[in-house]
Amino acid sequence: MRLSGKIALVTGGTSGIGEGIARRFGAEGATVVLTGRRADLGDQIAKEIGAATFVPGDLTSPETRHALVAAVEAHGGLDVLVNNAAAFGDTLTDQVTDDEFDRIVGLNFRAAYLVTRDVVPYLIRKPGGRIVNISSIGVTRAWPGASVYNASKAALESLTQTWAHEYGPYGLTANALTLPIVDAPMSLAAREHVDLEAIPSRRIGTVADVADMAVFLAGDESGYLNGARIPLDGGQTA
Numbered sequence: 001m002r003l004s005g006k007i008a009l010v011t012g013g014t015s016g017i018g019e020g021i022a023r024r025f026g027a028e029g030a031t032v033v034l035t036g037r038r039a040d041l042g043d044q045i046a047k048e049i050g051a052a053t054f055v056p057g058d059l060t061s062p063e064t065r066h067a068l069v070a071a072v073e074a075h076g077g078l079d080v081l082v083n084n085a086a087a088f089g090d091t092l093t094d095q096v097t098d099d100e101f102d103r104i105v106g107l108n109f110r111a112a113y114l115v116t117r118d119v120v121p122y123l124i125r126k127p128g129g130r131i132v133n134i135s136s137i138g139v140t141r142a143w144p145g146a147s148v149y150n151a152s153k154a155a156l157e158s159l160t161q162t163w164a165h166e167y168g169p170y171g172l173t174a175n176a177l178t179l180p181i182v183d184a185p186m187s188l189a190a191r192e193h194v195d196l197e198a199i200p201s202r203r204i205g206t207v208a209d210v211a212d213m214a215v216f217l218a219g220d221e222s223g224y225l226n227g228a229r230i231p232l233d234g235g236q237t238a
């Protein structure tokens, strides 16, 4: 029960990594607020976690963000924010439409920024606040077709460092988990092309690997780790 008594907000909690983190946080004693557009899934996951509230809606809309703040208020505060919700794109730059650009940047960068802006006053009410940003290996290891996605994650990693400076003095830490292909839905199509020989740990990372690190970053043991971009990649960038 390493997160006992903590209140955590996980964006994109209806599938994959966000769902895994939300469930694990609940198992570690946290009260969890999770978000996503798929209300049926979100309600079911919240029910299974127990001490959890699902806030349905598109994170790019102000109404959803207001509802999240209301949920945080209802729980009496916030200790942990996990910026996990994200959209992917697989389009060469000269083919990217305005809509695709806005969809990816609007969620991965703009919404993450605005959600953080809205809830950080709760995170700094007392020392121990935590921000965990879910990023991608694409920030430093690019591939064709991911220009908007990779740049949006670079923005999130940059924010990680600025937030460490802005709110570190209040006892908050902000860290990023920089993930390669993980056994989770967003990378389903790419997984069959993974060369295990190129991964020192000789396996693909799992949602459980990410949840383990998220628990550490959300908990009291990581208090002096701040502004870090952590490559959770089985040694792929070593």
Ligand SMILES: NC(=O)c1ccc[n+]([C@@H]2O[C@H](COP(=O)([O-])OP(=O)(O)OC[C@H]3O[C@@H](n4cnc5c(N)ncnc54)[C@H](OP(=O)(O)O)[C@@H]3O)[C@@H](O)[C@H]2O)c1
Pocket (backbone or CB within 6 Å): 011, 012, 013, 014, 015, 016, 017, 018, 019, 035, 036, 037, 038, 039, 057, 058, 059, 060, 083, 084, 085, 086, 087, 107, 134, 135, 136, 137, 179, 180, 181, 182, 183, 184, 185, 186, 187, 188
């Ligand atoms: N899977 C990988 O291999 C991998 C690798 C590197 C980094 N990552 C990062 O890890 C995170 C999770 O990946 P994943 O594979 O678990 O993805 P996923 O299964 O596709 O989950 C994405 C989550 O974001 C939510 N979401 C998407 N658009 C939204 C919107 N407009 N408003 C609100 N919520 C929205 C989805 O919920 P709804 O559909 O219900 O809205 C879902 O809960 C992302 O930040 C991703 O960039 C993943």
